[in-house]
Amino acid sequence: MTAYEKLETRARRLYVLGDALGILSWDREVMMPDGAAPGRAMQMATLLKLRHELQTDPAMGELLDAVEAENLDEWQFANVREMRHGYLHATALPGALVEPLEHARSECGHTWSKARGDNDWAAVLPKLEKLVALARDAGKAKADAMGLPLYDALLDEYDPGRRSAQVDQLFGELEAALPPILDAVLARQETQPPVIWPKGPFSTERQMALSKRVMALLQFDFHQGRLDVSSHPFSGGAQGDRRITTRYDEDDFTTSLMGTIHETGHSQYEAGLPQKWAHQPVGDNRGMTIHESQSLLFEMQAGRSREVVSHLAPLIQRELGGEGPAWEPENLIRLYQHVKRGLIRVDADEVTYPLHVMLRYRLERQLMAEEIEVADLPAAWNEMMQNLVGIVPPNHKDGVMQDIHWYEGIFGYFPTYTLGAMTAAQLFATLKKAVPDVMTQLEAGDWSGLIGWLREHVHGQGCRLSSDELIEFASGAALSTAPFLGHLKARYLRDAA
Amino acid sequence: MTAYEKLETRARRLYVLGDALGILSWDREVMMPDGAAPGRAMQMATLLKLRHELQTDPAMGELLDAVEAENLDEWQFANVREMRHGYLHATALPGALVEPLEHARSECGHTWSKARGDNDWAAVLPKLEKLVALARDAGKAKADAMGLPLYDALLDEYDPGRRSAQVDQLFGELEAALPPILDAVLARQETQPPVIWPKGPFSTERQMALSKRVMALLQFDFHQGRLDVSSHPFSGGAQGDRRITTRYDEDDFTTSLMGTIHETGHSQYEAGLPQKWAHQPVGDNRGMTIHESQSLLFEMQAGRSREVVSHLAPLIQRELGGEGPAWEPENLIRLYQHVKRGLIRVDADEVTYPLHVMLRYRLERQLMAEEIEVADLPAAWNEMMQNLVGIVPPNHKDGVMQDIHWYEGIFGYFPTYTLGAMTAAQLFATLKKAVPDVMTQLEAGDWSGLIGWLREHVHGQGCRLSSDELIEFASGAALSTAPFLGHLKARYLRDAA
Numbered sequence: 001m002t003a004y005e006k007l008e009t010r011a012r013r014l015y016v017l018g019d020a021l022g023i024l025s026w027d028r029e030v031m032m033p034d035g036a037a038p039g040r041a042m043q044m045a046t047l048l049k050l051r052h053e054l055q056t057d058p059a060m061g062e063l064l065d066a067v068e069a070e071n072l073d074e075w076q077f078a079n080v081r082e083m084r085h086g087y088l089h090a091t092a093l094p095g096a097l098v099e100p101l102e103h104a105r106s107e108c109g110h111t112w113s114k115a116r117g118d119n120d121w122a123a124v125l126p127k128l129e130k131l132v133a134l135a136r137d138a139g140k141a142k143a144d145a146m147g148l149p150l151y152d153a154l155l156d157e158y159d160p161g162r163r164s165a166q167v168d169q170l171f172g173e174l175e176a177a178l179p180p181i182l183d184a185v186l187a188r189q190e191t192q193p194p195v196i197w198p199k200g201p202f203s204t205e206r207q208m209a210l211s212k213r214v215m216a217l218l219q220f221d222f223h224q225g226r227l228d229v230s231s232h233p234f235s236g237g238a239q240g241d242r243r244i245t246t247r248y249d250e251d252d253f254t255t256s257l258m259g260t261i262h263e264t265g266h267s268q269y270e271a272g273l274p275q276k277w278a279h280q281p282v283g284d285n286r287g288m289t290i291h292e293s294q295s296l297l298f299e300m301q302a303g304r305s306r307e308v309v310s311h312l313a314p315l316i317q318r319e320l321g322g323e324g325p326a327w328e329p330e331n332l333i334r335l336y337q338h339v340k341r342g343l344i345r346v347d348a349d350e351v352t353y354p355l356h357v358m359l360r361y362r363l364e365r366q367l368m369a370e371e372i373e374v375a376d377l378p379a380a381w382n383e384m385m386q387n388l389v390g391i392v393p394p395n396h397k398d399g400v401m402q403d404i405h406w407y408e409g410i411f412g413y414f415p416t417y418t419l420g421a422m423t424a425a426q427l428f429a430t431l432k433k434a435v436p437d438v439m440t441q442l443e444a445g446d447w448s449g450l451i452g453w454l455r456e457h458v459h460g461q462g463c464r465l466s467s468d469e470l471i472e473f474a475s476g477a478a479l480s481t482a483p484f485l486g487h488l489k490a491r492y493l494r495d496a497a
Numbered sequence: 498m499t500a501y502e503k504l505e506t507r508a509r510r511l512y513v514l515g516d517a518l519g520i521l522s523w524d525r526e527v528m529m530p531d532g533a534a535p536g537r538a539m540q541m542a543t544l545l546k547l548r549h550e551l552q553t554d555p556a557m558g559e560l561l562d563a564v565e566a567e568n569l570d571e572w573q574f575a576n577v578r579e580m581r582h583g584y585l586h587a588t589a590l591p592g593a594l595v596e597p598l599e600h601a602r603s604e605c606g607h608t609w610s611k612a613r614g615d616n617d618w619a620a621v622l623p624k625l626e627k628l629v630a631l632a633r634d635a636g637k638a639k640a641d642a643m644g645l646p647l648y649d650a651l652l653d654e655y656d657p658g659r660r661s662a663q664v665d666q667l668f669g670e671l672e673a674a675l676p677p678i679l680d681a682v683l684a685r686q687e688t689q690p691p692v693i694w695p696k697g698p699f700s701t702e703r704q705m706a707l708s709k710r711v712m713a714l715l716q717f718d719f720h721q722g723r724l725d726v727s728s729h730p731f732s733g734g735a736q737g738d739r740r741i742t743t744r745y746d747e748d749d750f751t752t753s754l755m756g757t758i759h760e761t762g763h764s765q766y767e768a769g770l771p772q773k774w775a776h777q778p779v780g781d782n783r784g785m786t787i788h789e790s791q792s793l794l795f796e797m798q799a800g801r802s803r804e805v806v807s808h809l810a811p812l813i814q815r816e817l818g819g820e821g822p823a824w825e826p827e828n829l830i831r832l833y834q835h836v837k838r839g840l841i842r843v844d845a846d847e848v849t850y851p852l853h854v855m856l857r858y859r860l861e862r863q864l865m866a867e868e869i870e871v872a873d874l875p876a877a878w879n880e881m882m883q884n885l886v887g888i889v890p891p892n893h894k895d896g897v898m899q900d901i902h903w904y905e906g907i908f909g910y911f912p913t914y915t916l917g918a919m920t921a922a923q924l925f926a927t928l929k930k931a932v933p934d935v936m937t938q939l940e941a942g943d944w945s946g947l948i949g950w951l952r953e954h955v956h957g958q959g960c961r962l963s964s965d966e967l968i969e970f971a972s973g974a975a976l977s978t979a980p981f982l983g984h985l986k987a988r989y990l991r992d993a994a
Contacts, residue, residue, distance in 0.1 A: 016543040019536060023524055024517060031528070035720035036738035039516060042776075043735065046513040050547060223532035238540065241533035279539075 003066035004076060007083055008280060010060065015279035017051045019238035026243045029230040045102070052098065055090035075282055078464045082281030085160055092145035092153075097138050104131040105409040112407035119397040121378060128407060129374045132367060135409050139368055151368050154412030159287040159419065161466040164365070166479075167415050170422065171361065173481040174354050175388075181485070182351055185339050185492040195335045196326040201250040204229075210253070210319040211246060211260045214312065218264045218298065218447050220244075225267065233259050235266035235295075239278050242267040253320060254335060255347075257312075258299055265298025266291060268451060272459025283462045286470055288413060290458070292420025293427060300350050300421065301428035301487070302450060304336045307443035337491060341390050343398045350421060351488055355388040360403070360414040368411055423471055425484035427458065430475040500563035501573060504580055505777060507557065512776035514548045516735035523740045526727040542599070549595065552587035572779055575961045579778030582657055589642035589650075594635050601628040602906040609904035616894040618875060625904060626871045629864060632906050636865055648862050651909030656784040656916065658963040661862070663976075664912050667919065668858065670978040671851050672885075678982070679848055682836050682989040692832045693823040698747040701726075707750070707816040708743060708757045711809065715761045715795065715944050717741075722764060730756050732763035732792075736775050739764040750817060751832060754809075755796055762795025763788060765948060769956025780959045783967055785910060789917025790924060791955070797847050797918065798925035798984070799947060801833040804940035834988060838888050840895045847918060848985055852885040857900070857911040865908055920968055922981040924955065927972040 001009070021044060028040050054060075064084055072080065093101075108127035115123040135154075142153035152163050211227055220227075225242035233256075237243035244263040246256045269291060277283025285291050302308050313329040316322070325331060339349045345356040363380055366372045372380055381400040382392050393399030405413055432438055435449040442450065457474040464470075471479045498506070518541060525537050551557075561581055569577065590598075605624035612620040632651075639650035649660050708724055717724075722739035730753075734740035741760040743753045766788060774780025782788050799805050810826040813819070822828060836846045842853040860877055863869045869877055878897040879889050890896030902910055929935055932946040939947065954971040961967075968976045 013543055016539050020517060020521060020540040020544060023540070024520060027520055027524060027528075031524075031723070033720055033723055033738060035718070036735070039735055039737040042513050043517040043520070046510055047517060221532070223530055226528070226530055238533070238536055240536040241530060 002070055003063045004070050004072060004080070007060075007063050007067060007080065010054065010057075010063070011079075011083060011281060012279045014051055014054055015239070015284075017047055017054075019241075019279075021047050021051075022236050022238040023241070026236045026245075029232070029234070030228045030243075030245060041106070048102075052090060055086065056095075060087050061091075075277065075464060079277070079280050079282035082284070082463050086281060088146060089142070089157060092142045093138055094141050097134065097141065101134045101138055101409065104134050107131075109404065109408040112401070112404065116397055116401045119395045119401070121396040121401060124401065124407065125374060131407070131409050132374050135411055136368060136370070139411070151365050151412060154368065155415065156412075158413045159289045159416050159467055161468065162287075162289065162415075162419070167361070167419070170479070170481055171354075171358050171415070171418070174418070174485075175358060177481065177485050178351070178354060181488055181493070182339070182341075182355075185351055185488075186341075188493060189339060192334065193331075195338055196331050197335070198253070198320075198322050198326040200252065202248075202253045202320050203250065204248045206320055207248045207250075207253050207256060210257065210316060213315060213319060214257065214260060215244075215264050217445055218261065218268065219451055220264050220267065221271065224271065227260070233263055235263040235270070239270075242271055253316070257316070258303060258336065261303040262295045262299035265295035268298070268454070269294035269459055272451075272455045274460050274462045277462055281463060286461070286463050286465075286467050288416035289419040289423055289467055290470060292416055293423035294454070294458070296350075296421050296424035297428055297454070301424050302442060302447075304350075305439070305442065305491075306333050307439045309333045309336050311443055311445045339492065343385070343389075343391060343393045344402055346403075351492060352389060353421065354418045357414050357418040359384045359388055360405075364406065364411045364414065419479070422481060422484040423479060425487040426471065426475045426477070426479060427454075429483045429486070430457075499567055500560045501567050501569060501577070504557075504560050504564060504577065507551065507554075507560070508576075508580060508778055509776045511548055511551055512736070512778075512781075514544055514551075516738075516776075518544050518548075519733050519735040520738070523733045523742075526729065526731070527725045527740075527742060538603070545599075549587060552583065553592075557584050558588075572774065572961060576774070576777050576779035579781070579960050583778060585643060586639070586654060589639040590635055591638050594631065594638065598631045598635055598906065601631050604628075606901065606905040609898070609901065613894055613898045616892045616898070618893040618898060621898065621904065622871060628904070628906050629871050632908055633865060633867070636908070648865050648909060651865065652912065653909075655910045656786045656913050656964055658965065659784075659786065659912075659916070664858070664916070667976070667978055668851075668855050668912070668915070671915070671982075672855060674978065674982050675848070675851060678985055678990070679836070679838075679852075682848055682985075683838075685990060686836060689831065690828075692835055693828050694832070695750070695817075695819050695823040697749065699745075699750045699817050700747065701745045703817055704745045704747075704750050704753060707754065707813060710812060710816060711754065711757060712741075712761050714942055715758065715765065716948055717761050717764065718768065721768065724757070730760055732760040732767070736767075739768055750813070754813070755800060755833065758800040759792045759796040762792035765795070765951070766791035766956055769948075769952045771957050771959045774959055778960060783958070783960050783962075783964050785913035786916040786920060786964055787955070787967060789913055790920035791951070793847075793918050793921040794925055794951070798921050799939060799944075801847075802936070802939065802988075803830050804936045806830045806833050808940055808942045836989065838886050840882070840886075840888060840890050841899055843900075848989060849886060850918065851915045854911050854915040856881045856885055857902075861903065861908045861911065916976070919978060919981040920976060922984040923968065923972045923974070923976060924951075926980045926983070927954075 024040065024044055024047070028037075032040060064080070064087060067080055104127070108124065108131045111124050111127045115121070136150070139150040139154050142148075143150040146153050146156065148156065149164065155162050155164060155167075208227070212222075215227060216222075224240050225237065225244070228243065228245050229247055230245035231247060233244075233246045235242070235244045244260070244267050246260050246263065248256050269285060273285060274283050309332050310329045313327065313332050316332070317327045339351045341352060342348055345353065348356055359381070362384065363372070363377065366380075367374070367377070378396060378400045385399070386392050405411075431450065431453050435441075435453055438449045441448070458470065461470055461473065465473055468479060521537065521541055521544070525534075529537060561577070561584060564577055601624070605621065605628045608621050608624045612618070633647070636647040636651050639645075640647040643650050643653065645653065646661065652659050652661060652664075705724070709719075712724060713719075721737050722734065722741070725740065725742050726744055727742035728744060730741070730743045732739070732741045741757070741764050743757050743760065745753050766782060770782060771780050806829050807826045810824065810829050813829070814824045836848045838849060839845055842850065845853055856878070859881065860869070860874065863877075864871070864874070875893060875897045882896070883889050902908075928947060928950050932938075932950055935946045938945070955967065958967055958970065962970055965976060
């Protein structure tokens with residue numbers, strides 16, 4: 001076997017272990033009896049440890065050196081580049097930090113999940129301080145090993161190749177452009193008929209049937225996937241076994257329906273990755289910015305469009321048995337395009353969402369740079385909410401304690417939500433030119449033009465290119481704020497001056 | 498760390514990997530979408546390979562040598578004995594045989610599962626010939642390494658320490674005793690009122706609710722377990738996460754209800770294993786004879802007794818909404834104690850079941866000893882069915898092709914069904930003396946006396962003792978046919994001369 005072949009064999013084992021972890025993780029959220037949690041934690045920790053041992057095996061380093069002398073085609077070359085990147089990340093973290101960090105993550109996350117409901121900042125504060133200290137140490141070690149600023153080394157885990165200088169530039173543009181847009185959108189919305197909320201109850205069974213109908217429309221393959229219920233919706237599973245979850249509110253079908261479209265976008269990305277490179281780094285998804293661009297392209301660009309909501313309206317009405325003006329397409333479009341200054345990121349519309357992300361991006365950068373400390377977070381949060389969104393949370397639960405990320409030691413992830421939204425807008429603008437009748441297709445319930453274009457220009461590219469190269473390959477231009485801002489103006493201010 | 502501590506750490510990893518495999522395997526049978534089968538096969542093969550590498554790591558052999566010099570208590574000593582046994586089994590199989598054997602197993606099993614329905618012996622014959630040749634090679638290698646006759650080396654995998662000389666002796670006694678008992682039982686049955694079969698349909702939902710009621714009666718802990726539906730019922734899952742499955746026939750609730758009691762017996766054994774030794778060989782179940790003794794004690798000894806069926810009758814009637822004489826306790830007792838010469842092992846009553854097992858035991862011994870060849874099996878099967886059970890299958894499907902075991906390369910497993918039935922009878926006879934009012938308790942729906950005694954005398958013993966030592970520890974006597982034969986006479990011939 002050549003060094004390259006040996007590397008492929010090792011990579012396959014790593015990815016197949018990842019698949020096993022994907023199923024165990026799905027089962028934990030969806031099927032596992034509550035008393036089995038400690039055992040499941042052991043199973044997953046053992047598989048993660050085995051995977052980490054394989055990832056950091058010195059033989060990997062030797063093979064990565066040896067492969068330099070071999071002739072590789074473009075995809076193989078990219079595959080080795082990604083292997084090197086994974087090896088660098090895995091070996092950069094000092095062995096002595098692995099277990100304390102995992103332990104602090106699980107302890108703080110566990111404390112948070114209870115303390116959040118109780119609005120109990122004091123309970124989570126010491127755990128988060130401990131976790132932030134370890135996350136800084138880990139970040140420093142990674143920064144040293146990778147020759148990057150600390151925050152960039154963290155960001156690179158979730159969006160390989162992404163650097164904070166670029167994020168600062170793009171977010172700076174958004175921060176200047178969004179407030180006047182938001183004011184104009186809210187002013188225009190005032191002049192429109194108010195949203196009428198469809199009245200429930202909507203049984204879980206009927207909502208589940210509706211979700212499956214809509215997923216089928218979005219070409220979700222139920223022979224290689226499932227839809228289930230979990231308390232936190234996610235898209236997971238394994239290669240060739242895509243599992244998405246949702247949760248149903250019997251008083252309100254609208255959130256879970258759009259959530260299902262969002263998760264189907266994630267899932268379709270995974271399903272469209274290059275089969276030939278399955279279980280290899282080059283066949284993997286291209287990080288969280290691209291991943292989120294796919295879910296947001298499905299949900300925000302397509303799913304909440306006039307055309308898609310018009311097509312879904314009679315389907316929704318039939319499946320849920322609704323009647324009256326609340327079920328009219330025009331009302332449902334207003335509902336799904338409603339904009340509001342709110343406290344909660346996950347409930348935010350696409351106009352205000354970036355403001356929530358910018359707040360978190362700034363705070364976590366300052367936190368990692370030791371410019372602020374954990375104890376300063378609540379006050380800093382509230383002040384920034386006032387400045388960016390214009391409202392202040394009345395409690396910690398709806399403020400600094402609302403997201404799980406930091407409490408699980410995840411720093412450097414938040415910007416990918418808004419980078420993903422920008423990417424989605426840029427890709428969708430290109431798609432509309434490349435497939436000129438795509439909106440007509442969508443209005444007729446036909447997603448094949450949209451999915452076909454993504455399969456070829458995004459999904460099927462795997463990790464052949466970097467994230468930014470992929471955006472340029474697919475859209476013909478570097479990532480910019482213009483398509484996103486243009487989209488907001490077109491959708492929310494179309495008949496304004 | 499001492500050598501002993503290092504061995505414990507290694508063992509824990511092996512068992513935790515086994516738990517992960519248990520959940521993946523459960524998911525495959527219960528949840529997995531059909532298109533995900535190839536991926537799941539890769540995941541499981543990878544985990545099995547990782548486990549095999551850990552099991553056969555030369556460092557294991559060194560630690561097993563080094564630990565001889567250390568002071569160990571009784572349980573630790575037994576733990577090391579079991580580790581040594583596992584290491585011997587794992588290393589005995591030549592590395593070059595592992596993959597061809599796995600491949601032939603999966604190929605033949607796959608062919609069988611299609612060919613059985615088509616009654617197509619010719620399709621499966623060449624695959625089974627290949628598999629049997631490899632199984633013989635594997636058996637010879639194990640026999641050499643362990644200093645045992647070939648069949649004993651195979652038997653030892655499923656029931657460690659069990660030897661065919663003892664099985665021959667016990668089965669010889671049964672073979673002499675059973676035919677006259679069977680004749681007498683059938684003659685007596687003729688004089689009794691015929692069984693009236695309750696008329697369906699019985700909806701899956703109501704049967705599921707009934708199963709859960711009955712499992713709760715049997716103290717199944719739903720915080721550490723689940724009940725689901727699969728096409729082949731089994732008891733599986735992981736430590737602290739016991740999952741049993743059943744299948745529902747809407748025309749007949751009786752089989753699945755008793756099947757659930759059977760699987761709950763398996764599951765309660767696993768749940769009662771010594772917590773302190775979880776994820777160690779000495780805390781594992783004591784092989785398939787003891788395992789089957791627990792399911793059969795629940796199902797045959799207790800579950801089909803007059804007392805338990807009398808208690809269940811009104812519960813069944815209420816949950817399924819039945820009415821009339823078919824639902825009377827006396828009729829349900831007759832139904833659950835009905836005896837019949839039949840073709841199918843899994844449908845057999847406890848009087849004829851051992852005859853089905855003896856046939857398989859004899860044929861697989863001859864097959865492994867090269868006294869017969871695969872091509873001879875159908876004729877040999879039919880001849881032996883005539884001699885032992887008194888009927889001949891009209892086709893292969895209900896004859897030589899009915900069980901999956903051989904087609905998955907499992908040789909040496911069959912005798913444990915009947916050894917388990919004998920053990921169940923012997924343990925239950927002891928239990929009735931140790932807990933004199935146990936039948937009154939059971940008639941009142943109280944399984945705590947039964948389960949409490951098993952927890953202490955069987956479950957909680959793990960692998961501290963050998964299988965035969967455990968039977969003697971719990972019952973005060975070596976395994977014998979007398980309690981089993983006594984049980985059959987008492988239940989089926991109680992008012993006969």
